[in-house]
Amino acid sequence: MEKLWFKNYLPDTRHHLIYPEGPVFQFLIDSARQYPENDAIIFADRHITFSQLDLITNRFARFLQDKGVRKGDRVAILAPNCHQNVIGFFGALKIGAIVVQNNPMYVERELEHQLNDSGSETIVCLSDLYPKIKNIRANTRLRNMVTFNLDGSPVSTGDDTVDLQAVINDYSSEYRQESVVPEDLALLQYTGGTTGVSKGCMLTHRNLVANVLQTVEVVGKNYRRGDDYVIGVLPLFHVYGLTCIMNMSVYMGVAMILFPRFEPKMVIEAIHRYKVGVFFASPTMLIAINSYKEIGNYDLRCLHTCISGSAPLPNEVKTAFFKLTGVEVVEAYGLSEASPVTHSNPVNGKVKIGSIGLPVSDTDMRVIDINSGAECSVKQTGELWVKGPQVMKGYWNKPEETANVLEDDWLKTGDVIEVDEEGYVYIVSRKKDVIIAGGYNIYPVEVEDVLFTHPKIQESVVVGIPDAYRGETVKAVIVLKESETATTEEIISYCRTKLAAYKVPRKVEFRRELPKSAVGKVLRRVLREE
Structure with a gap:
């Protein structure tokens, strides 16, 4: 590709960055010194300044050391977005422990797998979720149980658990500082399980530090450093929220x-009340805000930066949000294995509709033909490979799976793309999502783009289902807009006017909602399995 993308970087966007040699928690220490009285976290009506957050995380670090947690030990967190989640993350990192974020929506079987796979011996857990842990504890290595209530009130579980709020109130802020270097593991970020059993991506302090600086370089142009607000609704247990909301904000x-x-309603009110500048979102969130019935009562024109990731952004959603806010939504791309950001359209730069943009600073890419393995050129379809300082060390305790996705430091993303003559990347499909019907390759996103233009359709997803004659055939699963009705024949007829015959859905199913991950990504695998 000869780094075609460089010519569309903004003049002040650097091709290569200099990364600090410190750990990711140094961000917090630095901001506590530079902005001690600034709010770091707002949760409900509670405000925590940077100096308070630094102090509290020191106390939690001391508690962990008193409980025998050492450098390299795994500390699990099972919590939604809340200040306690942030405290657990930075407190564990300060003593060189490795954080394991867990999805609060997981059932006991899924949690047991991740806790055992990671070897976690300590967990920080929302009290409402504690019954799940209590039921599986005997099957795990857990020995330190820290629980909390969202409002900070005392917790009483009746078991040998420790109340996090009591730790924050009572413990000394003096802890034994460990030597934590950039190549040390900071996080086991488990993939969401959307493509099978979840695996722990080994992300180092260098990975996380680099990806924050890379992302700031491309999308942080309008941030008011030391004087801005960021909507934190993307889950922190997902690497998108962890990097782009928590670590970038700190x-x-x-x-x-x-x-x-x-x-x-809560997000809209917060934007209006605090004059929020930054919103990292998913298309699902933007759709909900665009269609909120009382949106006219709020002023959202304070927003200056909005980034959409986790799923393709329909142009209709982007256009509607611009009319509402005056902000051009910038589409970006990443994956857990890359901390996560690898591509983005430049904020204040050239944005191409339907594109995930350009590789971020210090990120290289290749496009590899999924059949021949040959390297593709411009406008040829193939699998995206990326290389950069944000790419993981591998999967935790899974050398074979690691070898399947890492080759000479190149990460095979599994996404099928095209690159235009200016270096902008377009996602065609997941490699596993390609539908092969009668010998033709059908990319679901192409059919979904057509479905989204139908005036009655709010959301849709296309999957391949077994077909005795064609091998596979196309099925569309559709959510209609409120109060709308439609028939299978109507949808198929509409598609026939806009798609080649072999791409037209043969089956249509209407649903109230689609199965989604915590960040709003449609779980296509779930639909295929059904």
């Missing part, structure tokens, strides 16, 4: 407004 010295779940 690095930039700005306040993250945390929400344990996405509720359009």
